[in-house]
Amino acid sequence: MSILTSTVPTAPAGGGGPHHPTRVPSGRGLSWAQVRAALPGALRKLDPRSLVHQPVMFVVEVGAVLTTVLAILEPTVFAWWVAVWLWFTAGFATLAESVAEARGKAQASTLRATQHATTARKVVASQDTLDTGTRLDLLETTVVPSSTLGVGDVVVVEAGETIPGDGDVVEGVASVDESAVTGESAPVIRESGGDRSAVTGGTVVLSDRIVVRITAPAGSTFVDRMIALVEGSERQKTPNEIALNILLTSLTIVFLLAVATLQPFAAYSGHKQPVLVLVALLVCLIPTTIGALLSAIGIAGMDRLVQRNVLAMSGRAVEAAGDVDVLLLDKTGTVTYGNRRAVRLLPVGTVRHDELAAAARLASLADETPEGRSIVELVDDALEPGQALPAGAELVPFTAHTRMSGVDLDLGTDDQPEAYRLRKGAGSAVRQWLHSTGAHVTEADAAQLAGYVDDVSRSGGTPLVVAEQTGQAPARVLGVVHLKDVVKEGMRERFDALRAMGIRTVMVTGDNRLTAQAIAAEAGVDDFLAEATPEDKLAYIRREQHGGRLVAMAGDGTNDAPALAQSDVGVAMNTGTSAAKEAGNMVDLDSDPTKLIEIVEIGKQLLITRGALTTFSVANDVAKYFAILPAMFAGVFPQLEVLDVMRLSSPESAILSAVVFNALIIVTLIPLSLRGVRYQPAAADALLRRNLLVYGLGGLVAPFVGIKLLDLLVSLIPGV
Template identity: 70%
Template sequence: MTQTPVRTHEDPATHVEAAPSVLTTQQIAEALPGALRKLDPRTLVATPVMLVVEIGAAATTVMSVLDPSVMGWLVSVWLWLTVVFGALAESVAEGRGKAQAASLRALQTETTARRLRAGAGGTEELVASTDLRAGDVVVVEAGGRIPGDGDVIEGVASVDESAVTGESAPVIRESGGDRSAVTGGTLVLSDRIVVRITSDPGHSFVDRMISLVEGSQRQRTPNEIALNVLLTSLTVIFVVVCGSLYYLADYSGAHQSWLVLTALLVCLIPTTIGALLSAIGIAGMDRLVRRNVLAMSGRAVEAAGDVDVLLLDKTGTITYGNRQAYEIVPVTGVTLTGAENAAVLASLSDQTPEGRSILTLVGRSMGGPADATMVEFSAMTRMSGLDSPGLSVRKGAASAVTAWVEEHGGQVPPETAEIVDEIARGGGTPLVVAEHRDSDRARVLGVVHLKDVVKDGIRERFDELRAMGIKTVMITGDNAATAAAIAQEAGVDDVLAEATPEDKLALIRREQRGGRMVAMCGDGTNDAPALAQADVGVAMNTGTPAAKEAGNMVDLDSDPTKLIDVVEIGKQLLITRGALTTFSVANDVAKYFAILPAMFVGVFPALGVLNIMRLSSPESAIVSAVVFNALIIIALIPLSLRGVRYRPSSASALLRRNLLLYGVGGLIVPFVGIKLLDLVVSLIPGL
């Protein structure tokens, strides 16, 4: 009989969480003060494109004061709105992290800590948490808050970390191993622990989280810097062109005012992507925060989008981590019910996940004899079971149970070894079940097949990664045969079996020498070298301080599967930036057809053929183009925050899709938008 084990874990096949698709009035109201503060030229220096727009807005305002006109004031107002909308995009993106930052600040309320005096025989003194320094040792008992980041050096306790991770389930923290790290501000629910503080005030993990979610430490990524340089270069070119155009137009007899040339300049430079570039980067990090992943830099998010190789631990990432009973195979002459009943009796005292999974598999509870003595599982005996008058049952490793059967006068049938070998070859773990009755010799009843269960949906996720051109490598300490069986079932591309920390590091370096970008996750001190070497290293929040310092991302949920989502978010960031850049450049084409004919048609009537939108007048054409240039920024803010929808496919397919959607769309939308605005603007008296 084959039954599917009960699975209580969540399906890892989740996708990138989308931000709201509409910019609400509340969002605008909350972000507007910050946007107005960003109009300071000293702030706009970081965005040269928008600085030029602001200078242009100031210049046209002065011109309108000196020589008032309806067109002048309309152009001035909408140029100022263009600058405000650009600042608003960044302000809205930054504002989305304020709520989470506020909840994190609640963790930083000053508490009283019980600090152990050095060399004073373990006596305690009460101090403010803000007075603690790295190296201090404190005692925290049930109901108390951990006063600062640290490592548990004594005891074990249940800790509520929901304020940090968002998960309501408490976690166990204990001295030694990879689960000793604790975060300041979290609540101890039970027992007593002694903690050595590892950070000074103002430098805690929560402080770093607040800085990251608020964007105060965000650094521009290499690609973002390169694109900013390109946009700046284009802006300089158009400044020179428009400045030269003044004298060219004057020479040809089609004299143009500096007001018109300023409007032309703002419409030709890449204001759309210039205004949204910073917001796209901030929103990419914010999407990670919403998935409970903190990126230490924008560079890490960007690198995630370029990942070629993904290293994943088998246990807890590809599989559920606990081997579960998959089936019970009776030997010849024994009924399935008889083998199941013996397996249940032998598992009553087995509190391991494997033992409990046998009860779940059989699906019925049985009570042992009232006078039975339970034999708990131990690493020494490698068996569990029970002894009662007239009956003893055992379940455990094949060699241990074989020795027990032979000790009680029985013989193990040859088919037992065949069943055990078949299960082992398939990557499973065999547990032999036997019984001994006083009236007979001990005998084997069957074999329990324990299987390291592959997570639901994980194969489909790997298929998606393969479609992206990403190679997946499973890392495990299992032997080659077991690793190969799990790898085949999960659908990974390659496997590294019997892996040591040195093996992981060597594999990463080998892939990087081949020009590949590598991502991996880890939680232990022994993972730190590989996390530091990887281009994207995701450390688990439950991991050691060494692991969290080595990685460039921290997963607050400590879910290794999240690495797949990190890659998707990184790719979405790159695609969004590329798509909006394409749209912005394509937009300019329509503006050429709107403004250039309007400027010269009076002197060169033949240019009227370029007025394909049939705009009402030169003045209406210029104002409509300026208004559209501003409105398209506000219209694209939700898309820059949400990100362009990412579908796993090849790079060529993604490029083709973006060119068709955002390239062609960027050509068509302005023609329609400017024409509709012209119909409205032309109705304004005095224009």
């Protein structure tokens, strides 16, 4: 039949190029420009009321004040040098935190630049009127400043206008430019209902018209919260960081007691030490290195996430990501593209492949669902565009009620009309239509059709049946279209990488077990949860957590919100609903679920960096102990000369060299604390060995070398 071999030319499918979001410069180095920008903040942080929250550095500042007073009362070159370098030690500590915060504020200022005053066309109607189902775009509107909008207000936004606030699309569909927020140049589709209804204030509608219900009050939009969270000063300490602070405080108290009790022994031996020397000794022995860099490490961890277009709502979320054991991934829109796509055509009986292709294409022209469009695209790739749809053709659109689409034609003449009808849809719907026409399918065709349907269903796909009817003759089945969820590229490799990190991946879906099993096998996840309700996801996460495991989840739908809120690390896609973004403690602006690997790596990098620098700091203190004490007491106790391996020039030179080294090592390690120790997947014992060999041994060796070199220089200073 000629009509079945004709095709209709269509416009090429839209779509952007490869995904290339803009990135905030990583700032791996420490430039002078960064230092100059951070200096004012560093000086402000020397306020004791600010520094008291960092006990180690607070002790350093108290020591600096005390030595300054002593230097004023009994001025000597040695006293003033010690006082100056103790102030430098406190200043370098606040500089490290200030540099980290300045980087966050620079990123925040970039985001703030995307905001500008806008107006909104607010719908003038009571809430009762809005709930009656009246077409909102036909209601009266009034122009108001966007800053006056409140939660629940409804606005109309047309092409070329800026969306005035965060909200959900309640009517219409439009393409939206979100590049100001995500950096992605390709527009995205936002439509009412489903999981792609959330819109962000400050983004621009490119086509059509949408009606938006505001979900966030002015001043607390997604971008506003993003700016506040990116700024390092808004970051709260994590439980792990608080525990480490307690450890550092305890060590400081121990060393304080040790130094305080040292004076009676020194007096008894006839070699009483000046208070200035004891203060300098205390500052050198307490863990100043990690105490100075601890805040900078935490802030830098959050900043590294922002550089990858991931917004962490708290430092705890970044930290938890480093210890994740189980990762739950929502199938639709996360593991798969979210819309089923036509992948092949299966003709029945004597029907030719090109005959089925042309019929499936014509029957799908009125189907505006993603599945229907994918059939047209599949056939267009196989057939040459040519003839247009015949005049008088009547398209039958797809509806949720009929679950079919098609086309009605008249293939006869004016004298002898002959109706021709094509239908494509769910198997049960097409069977009812066939039955209504009195169709009779041969046993061979019925068996072949059943086999196709079973094969497609077992593979996790969805079968659509295509049938035709000519004139008054019974309809006949032409074949089956195979629809399937398409797994996103690179997912298997990503899951292999997660497995290497010791993380078990679980795909969660509402699909039946057969479909879930097929998709899980194709994607390469470790396990799956089929026919999952929101309650099932929540129960699964709680079971894992009760077993002592940390759980991360990525999702984008409202039905994912409870699980995102319960999980230790909940990553919501930016394309998802407002409920999902509010429930999660991270938002991926690129809406790329595979970004979870980078999130986990950054979390692990944060913990490893903290552990590495703690190891270095403790080893550093041990080395400084052996540098200072023998030089101080070797004159009284000759037996200590065997420990004076550095052979420093004098007790004063030893103390001042240690104080200077103590300050300079902080500056040296600021770039590492901002960049983070490189993460490589490895077992915990291997990481411990690396820490001890690299940072532990380095922490022991560096002071011996550094203090000896400084001693050679310090000994040249008159009066020391």
